[in-house]
Structure formats: structure tokens, C-alpha cells
Amino acid sequence: MFDYLIVGAGFAGSVLAERLASVADKKVLIIDQRDHIAGNAYDYYNKDGILIHKYGPHIFHTNAKRVFDYLGQFTQWRPYEHRVLASVDGQLVPIPINLTTINTLYNLNLDCSQLEAFFESKAEKKDKILTSEDVVVSKVGKELYEKFFKYYTRKQWDLDPSELDASVTARVPTRTNKDDRYFTDTFQAMPLHGYTKMFQKMLSHPNIKIMLNTDYREIIDVIPYKFLIYTGPIDSFFNYCYGRLPYRSLEFKFETLDTEVFQATGTVNYPNEHAYTRITEFKYLTGQKHPKTSIVYEYPKAEGDPYYPIPRPENAEIYKKYQQLANAMTNTYFTGRLATYKYYNMDQVVAQSLALFDKISQQQSEKHVNGEKVFQTT
Known part of the structure; x- marks a missing residue:
């Protein structure tokens, strides 16, 4: 019997898994349909030995000291201001x-x-x-x-x-000075050894078990658990009963070049003349020294992995219907960009999950009945 079954091993699910395991001493099973942890923040060394972000550039920035300090338990930081x-x-x-x-x-x-x-x-x-x-x-x-x-x-x-x-x-302000940083947040840094290493440490608690390459529907009726935390698309959870919530996806084209530097800064945007929106050079982000360099082109598209909830009033109305279904459920929690249909940054997802942990801690108190632990919602 697991205390918590968590669907999704990205920021939303992993933060809750770590808090529930290490602070509340709960037994947690976290599952993901992909073959890796870390969600869209997953990074790895390509065949040339360059650290790249599989799902496009992820640049960490936050004004929330709580979020920065929390993640700092699992990584050293490398100061980095994106331009x-x-x-x-x-x-x-x-x-x-x-x-x-x-x-x-x-x-x-x-x-x-x-x-x-x-x-x-x-x-x-x-x-x-x-x-x-x-x-x-x-x-x-x-x-x-x-x-x-x-x-x-x-x-x-x-x-x-x-x-x-x-x-x-x-999200993109206009400035009247020469500040050329893309973000002005108080804390701007990258995990020194990458996001995946940070997630590995976050999920290393003995109370946490991980299942990859797994659709939660395959195991949800087989593995006993007390509470469910869901971080996937909320419309999928409810079998699209009110229709699909629209998302924008991305196609990534990676290139490794036999040169030390490709462009003048971490990211160059192409607002007008190309099918792609931007090119990012990873070594700026990671600080890695390497005789070659790796870049990624981003091509927006309609189909594919859901990356960006589309913020339009009619979509918000559909989400509200799903939200009402979610609110009516007992022992089930929804968190993260996909489950709450919000265009969140990474730090906002972490903050949301930390707040949800606080809420769960307040709501649930343990009682011993007939020698067994049970959970009661107060």
C-alpha cells in the first residue's frame, strides 16, 4: 500500500514526492509514461558529450527565496543571467x-x-x-x-x-534603461550539473519508488494507494468529456557544430523571416567547456506533446468545467501546468507544489484505529 500515487515525474510531481517522503514520511510511488524523470526539464549528454535540454531550453529564474532555497538542497547553483x-x-x-x-x-x-x-x-x-x-x-x-x-x-x-x-x-516587458537581461528576477542560476542530476537527488529518498514507461491507467486499479496526485493534462484525466483543451507544441531540431561558439548570446529570436522562432546555444546556459557546440531550433506546431496552454477566454471556460470535476473529487489532487491549464514558469510550478504540500499537511491528520494508520481529512 502506497500512501500517495503521483502521476508525472516533472517538477510538479517530484517536488511533492520529495516533500511527502522526507517531511511527512509517506510511501510514494511516482510514475511517468516517458523513459526518464525530470519532465520537460530533462537534460542529457549527447553523443558528442555536450549537455543539452531534450525539450528545449529551460532557464531557471525566480523571485521566490523559498523556491530557490528548496531546490538548492538538491543542486549547487551556477549563476547565469540569460540574454x-x-x-x-x-x-x-x-x-x-x-x-x-x-x-x-x-x-x-x-x-x-x-x-x-x-x-x-x-x-x-x-x-x-x-x-x-x-x-x-x-x-x-x-x-x-x-x-x-x-x-x-x-x-x-x-x-x-x-x-x-x-x-x-x-511576460516580455519594455525597458527604459540598458538592462539587457531577459529576466530581472532576484535569483538567476542554473543547476551546476544539470536538471536531471537535481531530480535524481530529489527523488533518491528510500520512501520513493519510481516507475517509468508507464501509463497510470495501466496500474491505477492494480496498485493500492490512499491518495492520488495528478500532474498530467486535466482533460485527459476526465476522458475529454467536455472536449480537448488546446495546446501548442514544439518540434526541436538539434545540431552539433564543429566550432566553439555559434552565436553571440544564449538565444536569438527570429520574429519575422523564418519558420522557427528561436535558436538556443546550450553551452551559454550550462557553462560547459567543449571544442564543439550544440544548438536547437524551435518550430511551433499544433500537434505533439502539450507544452503551452493557449490563454483564450473560451479555453478558460472549458478548463473551469474540468476544474469543477476535479474539485468534487476526494483524495485526489491536481497540480502543475497541464493539470491546472496555466502557462507557468518552472519556479511557479515548484511554488504551487510546495503550497499544495502545505495544504495537504494541514488537511490530513493521522489516527490509529485498530492498530492501523488511517488518514482523515479534517
Whole structure:
């Protein structure tokens, strides 16, 4: 008898497995249909000995000290601040848009105070910010919106920004200084030996058993357990009874090149002229020294592994129906990007699972009845 059966060995499931095993002394079985742990953060050494991220670049950043300190139990950190250039008008310029971006594109020599006025002159004020297009156009105007966001967003989501929730482009701010870091979070670092090593340590507790290459439906009626934690797609769990929740997927094209450095920074975005959205060079992220380098091209697509929940009002309505079914279940918990249909960063998933562990700890108290441990929801 396992106390917890956890479906999915990515961040959402692994954090809960570790907390339940090490803090609450519960017996946990964590299963995954893939042949590895670590979910989409899985990394490995390719045949040339270069550490790459199988499911595209994963760059850790957070403002949550609790999350950073928690993961720091399982890895040393390598400080790393990610920088991104965008290929626009035949030039590579910083994104998010900053002072350097504008001065380079327009051949100007503005200072920070003048840049504010420049953006004001371009901005088209909106009464209500409802869509991703509204977010950008209201800050920097149509021209910059089209150069940097419109076509990139179309490629990424197969939707015009006017059809997407404001939260999508709000993730990429506009700056009035020369700060060219992609993120401004307090804690920016990468696991020193990679994500997979971090997950291996996280799941090394003797109370945790792992089953890979396993669909939970194959074993759920065979292996006894008391509580279920599900981190997969919520619509799949309920057999798509309200229809499928749409996701965007990605196709990755990896190349190893016989050169030490391929591009000027970790990631270069291609908003306009190519079918791919960006190219990432892994050695920037990992800090690895190697005579060769490995890069990945990202091609957004509709079918494939579900990566990005599509933030549109009609999708939120479908999710609410599934959420009501989930809330009505006893002894079952849903967490993670897929199970809650939210476009979360890694640190947000960790925070969500830590919060769920806190909730479970409060809800469940052990009683001894007839010499047996039982769990009672309080």
C-alpha cells in the first residue's frame, strides 16, 4: 500500500514526492509514461558529450527565496543571467526592447529620460487592455509591435496577438534603461550539473519508488494507494468529456557544430523571416567547456506533446468545467501546468507544489484505529 500515487515525474510531481517522503514520511510511488524523470526539464549528454535540454531550453529564474532555497538542497547553483537578441531589420538587437534596441534600430543617441518620451510618442493608448496586441501597442506603438511581437506570436501560437490573452506578451516587458537581461528576477542560476542530476537527488529518498514507461491507467486499479496526485493534462484525466483543451507544441531540431561558439548570446529570436522562432546555444546556459557546440531550433506546431496552454477566454471556460470535476473529487489532487491549464514558469510550478504540500499537511491528520494508520481529512 502506497500512501500517495503521483502521476508525472516533472517538477510538479517530484517536488511533492520529495516533500511527502522526507517531511511527512509517506510511501510514494511516482510514475511517468516517458523513459526518464525530470519532465520537460530533462537534460542529457549527447553523443558528442555536450549537455543539452531534450525539450528545449529551460532557464531557471525566480523571485521566490523559498523556491530557490528548496531546490538548492538538491543542486549547487551556477549563476547565469540569460540574454536574448532578436533578428530585426537585418540587425541583432536586445529583447526585451531597451535603450540599446531603440538607438540601434533608429540610429539615435537617446538617453534613458528621452526614451520614455520616445515610447510615449509611439504608444497608442487603449481604454482597456484585453489582448496581447493591446499590451504592446499601448506601450510602444504599432511599428515596434509589428517588428518584434506580431509575427513571432503568430508563429508561436498560430493566432494573431489580438486573439490572445494579455498575459502572453505581458511576460516580455519594455525597458527604459540598458538592462539587457531577459529576466530581472532576484535569483538567476542554473543547476551546476544539470536538471536531471537535481531530480535524481530529489527523488533518491528510500520512501520513493519510481516507475517509468508507464501509463497510470495501466496500474491505477492494480496498485493500492490512499491518495492520488495528478500532474498530467486535466482533460485527459476526465476522458475529454467536455472536449480537448488546446495546446501548442514544439518540434526541436538539434545540431552539433564543429566550432566553439555559434552565436553571440544564449538565444536569438527570429520574429519575422523564418519558420522557427528561436535558436538556443546550450553551452551559454550550462557553462560547459567543449571544442564543439550544440544548438536547437524551435518550430511551433499544433500537434505533439502539450507544452503551452493557449490563454483564450473560451479555453478558460472549458478548463473551469474540468476544474469543477476535479474539485468534487476526494483524495485526489491536481497540480502543475497541464493539470491546472496555466502557462507557468518552472519556479511557479515548484511554488504551487510546495503550497499544495502545505495544504495537504494541514488537511490530513493521522489516527490509529485498530492498530492501523488511517488518514482523515479534517
